[in-house]
Amino acid sequence: MAYPGTPAMLILRSSPSSPFGRKAKLAAAELGLDGLLLIENTETVVPAEAFLRQNPLGKIPVLITEDGQALYDSRVILEYLDHRAGGGKLLPADARRFDVLTMQALADGICDAAVVMTYEKRFRPEEFHYQPWLDRQQDKVSRALAVANARPPEMGTTLDAGCIALACALGYLDLRYEGAWRKDHPGLVAWLEEFSARLPAFERTTVQP
Template identity: 55%
Template sequence: MQLRSSPASPFGRKVKIAAHYLGLSDRITVVPADTNDPQDSLRSQNPLGKIPVLLLDDGTALYDSRVILDYLDMLAGGGRIIPGGTARYEVLTRLALADGIMDASLLRVYEGRFRDPEHHSARWLEIQTGKVERGLAEFERRAGTFDPSLDAGSIALACALGYLDLRFAGAWRNDHPGLLAWLTEFEAGVPSFSLTRPA
């Protein structure tokens, strides 16, 4: 299998951590993708031109990262990072919230990267920042209610916090002691979190 991604992508990082934990990383080759290059085959693999994309041996392309995590979990026997029963929805809800933090953070980065300074929208940045802040506040409030065991929601949260460290100098750490303690424990127990940290 091939994983189309880039080193800084928090969504690609989710897949790499999951693959490592599930014992599937030796079956996946990471192939860099450039979302800004119209000549990159990524756009034929995912019409949205977004990463990550997992290319199966038969040529099937799976996207987005949530679908890929579900597929990898199934491939590893099921119930490893996405449990069954009612616990499934608690994990998937945390996954959705962490993904939302990543989405909003990416939009903040893109505002500075792809729009000329004179066209930056303070209102747009405020909206995206609000999403991040509310998401972090919810995770901080719940930090003691879920442990750093490896499931899809925890992987996504760790990657969201890692992306905030990468792009926003870890400013979240000052006001979220519960999350900071949670991430410290997660990192200590999940070696692939450090191994997948962007250089």
């Protein structure tokens, strides 16, 4: 669906702390498309009607194309950016594609669970916290980190969608959980340092706690 009055740029509706929005920012930077990107900070707790018309789910990120098409979620946005850059960069065209997609799913799952825990603690009074539910989310994060630490994704000529998603997941854990993951996952610590050195946009998009 297209929306009239869209400027001749790609508009990314997100927030500075969103790991999923950060995925889109880093993907654009890696592909050399960040100069086309206009970032609009977007409120999702009490979303505006205009935003809900763009994404009825009321979630970020949303990418608005030059012709007014609204694209969501972050995985679709990365597919689109890869397409704009000629394809086969963030998402390889060969059999390695499925390794990349699986790593992206793993990293997005870390973010999903971490965001759920953050929201539970932020928006529900402490007496209503359901600890078994929080423990279940933490177990998801712990298992996924163990898998990624045992075999971090390789960084090819272009940083792919799996690498970008994992870096954003680790960055979100640094932001919301004081980097507690680092002590038991030295492989991922070294991996993230290399990623950050490869893509300066990672440091530029870091939000301080």
